[in-house]
Amino acid sequence: MPVNWQQYEAAGLWDELVAPSGRARPGAGPLLRVLSRLTDEELSERAAAAELAIRTMGITFTVYDTGEPGGIDREWPFDIVPRLIRKREWDAIAQGLAQRVRALNAFIDDIYHHQRILRDGVVPAAYIEKSREFRPRCVGIDPPHGVWSHVCGTDLVRDRDGALYVLEDNLRVPSGVSYMLENRAVMKRVFPELFKDYIIHPVDDYPQRLAACLRSLAPEGNDSPQIVVLTPGIYNSAYFEHAYLAQAMGAEVVEGADLRVGADDCVYMKTIAGRVRVDVIYRRIDDLFLDPKAFRPDSVLGVPGLLRAWQAGNVALANAPGCGVADDKVIYTYVPDMVRYYLGEEPLLANVPSYRCVEKADRDYVLDNLDKLVVKPANESGGYGMLIGPQASKRQRNAFARAVRANPRKYMAQPMLSLSTAPTLAGAPGSPDRMQPRHLDLRPFILSGAETHVTMGGLTRVAMKKGSTVVNSSQGGGSKDTWIVDLPG
Amino acid sequence: MKHSLLSRVAERIYWLGRYMERADNTARLINVNTNMLMDLPTPRPLGWRPLIDITGSEALFDSLYKEANERNVCRFLTSDARHPSAITCAISAARENARTVRETMPGPTFEYVNDLHLFARSELRPNLSRGKRGAALEGINSRVQRLEGFLSQNMMHDAQWQLLRLGNRIERADMTTRIIDVRSADLLPPGHDLAPFQEIQWRSVLGSLNARQSYQAAIGAPISRSLVLEFLLREPGLPRSCAYCLTAMRRHIRSLPRHEAPLRACDRTAAFFASVDLGALDRESLHRFLDECQMRLGQLHEAVTETWFRVASG
Numbered sequence: 004m005p006v007n008w009q010q011y012e013a014a015g016l017w018d019e020l021v022a023p024s025g026r027a028r029p030g031a032g033p034l035l036r037v038l039s040r041l042t043d044e045e046l047s048e049r050a051a052a053a054e055l056a057i058r059t060m061g062i063t064f065t066v067y068d069t070g071e072p073g074g075i076d077r078e079w080p081f082d083i084v085p086r087l088i089r090k091r092e093w094d095a096i097a098q099g100l101a102q103r104v105r106a107l108n109a110f111i112d113d114i115y116h117h118q119r120i121l122r123d124g125v126v127p128a129a130y131i132e133k134s135r136e137f138r139p140r141c142v143g144i145d146p147p148h149g150v151w152s153h154v155c156g157t158d159l160v161r162d163r164d165g166a167l168y169v170l171e172d173n174l175r176v177p178s179g180v181s182y183m184l185e186n187r188a189v190m191k192r193v194f195p196e197l198f199k200d201y202i203i204h205p206v207d208d209y210p211q212r213l214a215a216c217l218r219s220l221a222p223e224g225n226d227s228p229q230i231v232v233l234t235p236g237i238y239n240s241a242y243f244e245h246a247y248l249a250q251a252m253g254a255e256v257v258e259g260a261d262l263r264v265g266a267d268d269c270v271y272m273k274t275i276a277g278r279v280r281v282d283v284i285y286r287r288i289d290d291l292f293l294d295p296k297a298f299r300p301d302s303v304l305g306v307p308g309l310l311r312a313w314q315a316g317n318v319a320l321a322n323a324p325g326c327g328v329a330d331d332k333v334i335y336t337y338v339p340d341m342v343r344y345y346l347g348e349e350p351l352l353a354n355v356p357s358y359r360c361v362e363k364a365d366r367d368y369v370l371d372n373l374d375k376l377v378v379k380p381a382n383e384s385g386g387y388g389m390l391i392g393p394q395a396s397k398r399q400r401n402a403f404a405r406a407v408r409a410n411p412r413k414y415m416a417q418p419m420l421s422l423s424t425a426p427t428l429a430g431a432p433g434s435p436d437r438m439q440p441r442h443l444d445l446r447p448f449i450l451s452g453a454e455t456h457v458t459m460g461g462l463t464r465v466a467m468k469k470g471s472t473v474v475n476s477s478q479g480g481g482s483k484d485t486w487i488v489d490l491p492g
Numbered sequence: 493m494k495h496s497l498l499s500r501v502a503e504r505i506y507w508l509g510r511y512m513e514r515a516d517n518t519a520r521l522i523n524v525n526t527n528m529l530m531d532l533p534t535p536r537p538l539g540w541r542p543l544i545d546i547t548g549s550e551a552l553f554d555s556l557y558k559e560a561n562e563r564n565v566c567r568f569l570t571s572d573a574r575h576p577s578a579i580t581c582a583i584s585a586a587r588e589n590a591r592t593v594r595e596t597m598p599g600p601t602f603e604y605v606n607d608l609h610l611f612a613r614s615e616l617r618p619n620l621s622r623g624k625r626g627a628a629l630e631g632i633n634s635r636v637q638r639l640e641g642f643l644s645q646n647m648m649h650d651a652q653w654q655l656l657r658l659g660n661r662i663e664r665a666d667m668t669t670r671i672i673d674v675r676s677a678d679l680l681p682p683g684h685d686l687a688p689f690q691e692i693q694w695r696s697v698l699g700s701l702n703a704r705q706s707y708q709a710a711i712g713a714p715i716s717r718s719l720v721l722e723f724l725l726r727e728p729g730l731p732r733s734c735a736y737c738l739t740a741m742r743r744h745i746r747s748l749p750r751h752e753a754p755l756r757a758c759d760r761t762a763a764f765f766a767s768v769d770l771g772a773l774d775r776e777s778l779h780r781f782l783d784e785c786q787m788r789l790g791q792l793h794e795a796v797t798e799t800w801f802r803v804a805s806g
Contacts, residue, residue, distance in 0.1 A: 058610070059603050229496075237592050246594050255596075261498050274496040275651060275800040276749040 006039045006046075006426075006438050013440035017165045017423040019086050030089050030490050033200040038084065038426075038438070046083075047432050053083050053193045062185050062243065079182060080481035082427045083193060086443065086463045090204065093487045096159070096167065097447070097457040099351030102342060104155050104449045107172060107329050109345035111151040114328055115141050125344050126337050130361075133412050134328055135382050136175075138290065140297055141325035144314060147220045148453055152329070153321040154213070154285075155449045156180070156461075160355070161423035168355045168420070170444065172338070174330035175322060176287050180209060180448050181244035182482055183462040184251075190484040202489040204459045209448070210251030212456045213285075217252075219453035220319035221282040228282035230254040231272065233262070235288045235304045245287050254285070264308030270318045283319045284309075290324045332381045332415045333359055356418060360411040369416040370407065373400045376416040378407065391472070393419050422472050425483065427465060441465050442472045445485065460485035497651045501596055503801040504589040505652050508605075509659030511586035515579045515612075516636040517667040518569055519629040521546065521700055526622060528696035532689060540565040542674040546667075547577055566625060567618040579632060583612045598646040601639075608635045651748055658744040658796065665737035666789050671700045672724055673782040694720045701732040718771040721778075725765060734785070738762040741792070750799060757795035761788040 009025040011018075020031040027035045041049070062079040088096075113120050114131060121128040131137055156177025158170040187206050191198065214230065221228035234245040236258050249256040261272050262281065271278035286293060292302040297310035312318045328334070336357040342350040358365040358376070369376060378390040390403040407414050424440035431437070447461030463483040464474035474480040521543060529539045541560040544553045547569065556574060557564040571580045583605075590597065590605040615628040640660075647653050675697040694715050698704045701724065710727060711719055727733045738761060745754045765788075768781055 059607060237588070246591075250594065250596070255496075255498055255501075257498060258500065261500055272496070273499045275499055275502045275655075276496060279496040 005042060007435070008035055008039060008438075010435060011426060011438055011440070012436075013424050015163060016421055016440060016442075017161055017163050018440055019088075019161075019423055019425040019443070020084075021426060028087075030488055031087055034085065034087065034197065037194075037197055037200070043432050043437065046428060046437060049083050049193050050428055053081055053189050054078070056189045056192045057081055057185075060185065060188070062182070062189075079185070080467060080476065081186060081189060082441075082465055082467075082481055082483045083190075084426050084428060084438070085190060085194075085197075085484040085486050086425050086445075087486050087488055088460060090487050090489050093460065096352065100157055100447055100449050100457050101455045102346065102348060102351050103157065103169065103172065103338060104152065104451055104455070106338065106341040106345050107155070107174060108150050108152055108451060110341045111174075111323075111326050111329050112149045113345070115144060115151075115325060120341070120344055123344070125340050126334070130331075130333060130412070131328065134331060134334075136290075136325070136327035136331060138325035138328070140310060140314075141323070144323075144325075146323045147319060148451075150220075150451045151323040151326040153216055153220065153323075153451050155451070156446045157449060159352075159445045159447065159461075160420055163421040163423075165423070167352065169338070169352050170355055171332065171335055172330060173446075175327045176289065177446070177448065178241040178244050178287075179446055179462040179464075180458070181247040183448075183458065183460070183485065184209060184247070186462070186482055186484040201486065204487040204489075206459050209458055210248060212450055213248065214252040214254070216450040216452035216454075216456065217254075217283045217285055217319075217321055220321060222316060222319065225282055229272075229280060230283045230285065231257045231262075231281050233257055233259070233284050233286040233288060233306075235292070239287075241287065248285075257281075259288075259302075259304045259306050262306040262309070264306060264312050268308070268312050268315045268317050270306070270309065270312050281318060283321065285321050290327060293320075293324060327382075332379045333361070333412070334381075336415060355420065358416045360407050360414040360416065365416075366407065366411055369414075370404055373404060375419060377419055378403055378414055378416045381413050381415065391419070420472075422466075425463075425465070427467070427481075427483075429467065429469070439469065441467060441469070442474070443483065444474050460487045497655075499801050501593050502651070502655050503797070504593050505596075506655045506659035506796070506801075508586050508589040508593070509656040510663040511582045511589065512636055512639065513660045513663040513667070514577060515582040515586065515608075516633055517664070517671075518547070518577070518579050518582070519632040519636075520702070521671065522566060522569060523626055523629050524696050524700040526626065527699065528692060531692050543569060546670045546674045548670070549575065549577065563619060566620075570625075570629075571612075571616045571618055579629075580612045580616055583609050583632075593652075596652060598643070601643065601647075604635070604639045604642055608632070608639060611635060654744040654747050655800075658741055661737040661740045661744070662789055662793055662796075664732060665734045665741075666786055668701060668724060668732055668734055668737070669782045669785045669789075671697060672721065673779060675700070690717070691715050697724070703730060703732060706730055721770045725770065734765050735762075738765060745796075748800065753799050754792065754795040757788075757792040761785075761792050764788050 008021055011021050011025060013021065020028055020035065022028050057078050110120060120126050121131060152174040154177060156173040156179060159167055160170045161167050184207060217230050218228055230252065232245050232249040232254055234242055234256055236242065246256050255272065257272055263271050263273065265271055270281040272281050288304050291298045292304045294305045294307060294309040295302045296307045310324065313320050336354065336359055339350040339354055342348055358369050360366045360369055369378065373392045376392045378392065380388045390399060392400060422442040422444060424442055426438040427441040428437060429439040429441060443463050443465040445461050445463050448458045450456040463485045465481050465483055466472055466474050467481045468479055525543055540562050543565055544550055544560055552575060553568055557568065568575050569578055572578045573581065575581060587605050587609040590602050594602040611631055615631060620628065643656065675693055694717060695704065697720060698707050707723055710729065711723060713719055723730065724733055726735045728735050728739065730736055738758065742758050745751050745758055765785060773781060
């Protein structure tokens with residue numbers, strides 16, 4: 004039975020492709036037509052082809068908590084229906100993202116130097132003093148171009164009225180960009196005919212942009228710097244991506260044990276020809292594991308003396324240690340103020356309205372309205388440790404209320420958004436509702452070095468379970484290809 | 493951006509070469525043994541035991557199984573997860589090595605290795621019928637060949653390539669000596685008239701190494717023990733002969749930086765292989781000779797490991 008878009012129901016939600024009337028949103032027409040021309044079997048065949056492509060291409064991520072030692076490799080979950088954004092709308096979003104990351108980098112640089120924004124009372128100093136991510140050892144360091152977060156992944160969501168919000172900025176070691184690239188490759192294999200109907204802006208220049216960004220960080224006087232990607236190893240959930248990006252950039256993937264800091268405070272890697280100087284490290288391990296001499300002494304992933312080499316300016320680290328001070332769900336609430344403070348501009352992108360539990364009025368409101376709010380810990384990622392009030396039990400809410408009272412600095416809260424949806428192949432073959440709305444978000448990536456670059460679109464993550472808004476792949480989320488399109492004609 | 497080969501990556505590529513060859517040889521060995529046994533008179537109580545000896549895993553096998561029958565030996569060699577050199581395990585190890593270095597290999601390399609892995613996992617089940625087992629093992633051979641062909645035509649012939657081939661050739665030379673060693677032992681209980689079956693055994697040795705046609709073309713004489721030994725150990729034109737492998741190893745080693753110690757070990761090994769009059773060896777002294785050959789190859793492996801994979805810190 005072919006898809007009948009008149010019967011597609013996304014009641015009360017904003018759907019990215021289908022308007023409430025059942026008609027296509029601007030630009031989505033050709034896509035919906037192609038999909039509704041396919042028979043039930045053909046849809047299943049395309050989904051199977053995508054699955055096969057993903058399996059043979061070895062696109063995987065690692066899941067823990069399965070009882071298997073070291074976690075297990077899962078094939079990347081992918082939905083064959085792409086998500087569309089018009090180029091004109093995207094250009095405005097990209098500008099807003101670049102503006103936001105400029106302000107965030109200015110903030111981090113300020114925090115590790117004069118702390119003007121604290122002294123001017125725009126952001127309370129107590130937040131920084133108590134931040135788990137503030138690194139005293141980074142005070143006074145001048146990374147190239149004043150940039151600390153070179154690769155930022157900012158999560159965007161749309162509410163039921165179609166309004167776009169920034170949900171959070173991942174400034175430390177955001178992942179997902181390789182899946183953005185692979186999703187496009189899979190889509191080309193599975194739906195080649197769609198690429199005739201649309202002018203879809205390519206995404207595959209990302210590795211070269213990243214390489215250029217990293218090169219611009221190299222210590223001066225080196226025309227062809229040695230770039231490496233530092234990974235915790237093959238059992239890390241994002242190892243696939245580390246290897247993928249390194250290959251695409253022509254860089255080495257290294258583990259901590261491959262690197263040594265010499266007596267000259269320079270970083271070297273061990274090769275079959277002896278030691279070779281390293282100029283730029285795109286590190287994909289957390290700050291605290293980078294250097295057992297500077298941070299956690301039990302880290303076996305890091306390189307002893309690395310921080311010293313970085314402080315001496317002999318090696319660039321991307322992202323810079325300490326940049327997580329701005330990657331905090333409470334600090335997030337101040338980003339619009341940062342844009343005004345550092346750039347003297349009005350923010351182009353809006354935050355989700357947020358409540359700071361450390362402020363009494365906000366906290367009282369949060370405690371009185373736990374059943375309507377999403378409460379998030381300041382320093383977690385991957386969707387862990389959150390309370391989704393409307394879906395939680397009374398006991399869970401009470402436990403969170405106690406936690407908020409005990410440690411208000413650690414929490415912020417936001418109203419429950421109704422994330423926008425897109426049609427997703429979720430129904431059983433033969434059923435009238437094979438295409439069902441599923442909630443999604445979008446993670447574009449912003450590169451900052453000598454220049455700033457925003458990806459064309461980003462990684463669309465989709466909650467594959469009906470009604471769920473949790474899109475993290477570690478918790479059952481999937482993904483879609485994201486198309487930035489010029490409208491035909 | 494200039495490229496320098498990490499010691500860790502070098503080691504994994506070398507093992508990728510070894511594991512691929514190991515899986516390929518083991519698959520071939522089982523199929524040739526199956527065919528040979530069909531030509532031998534019954535009873536043939538030692539029919540499958542020699543394959544355990546070839547892989548040097550007698551102790552492990554005996555701790556896991558009571559009897560070295562066809563079913564147990566084949567399971568042990570193809571898919572027993574407790575046996576690290578079983579085909580499925582060797583392929584998993586090859587895949588793991590390929591996975592950790594995938595960024596350094598031509599794009600689809602990992603897809604080929606992964607395909608091999610998925611094939612082995614789904615096809616090499618315990619208790620397969622002879623027919624299905626034969627087809628599955630041939631499937632392994634053809635997939636390994638496809639991978640090798642792809643790599644030789646698409647991989648940069650740089651240091652990684654040299655290490656891949658070096659691992660491959662060391663494994664192959666080692667396996668060739670083991671195949672000869674085991675096949676030179678008697679497969680039949682005393683009391684049989686051995687003469688007609690001796691030829692079957694030596695023909696199966698050639699078959700294990702895909703070398704029957706080559707033998708006929710190069711030697712032209714009827715199959716005999718001393719000629720087959722000479723051919724498999726010393727024929728410079730036969731890609732699975734020890735001499736061929738050693739010449740290739742020397743070339744690979746010389747192309748790598750800081751190669752003095754491995755080159756010395758390689759030359760010593762080659763000299764040892766050439767040092768005896770094969771025709772004059774009886775069964776016992778042939779066994780001792782092949783044992784020593786394997787030890788020398790082991791020393792060469794050590795020299796390779798010491799020189800390139802355990803780079804001194806500094």
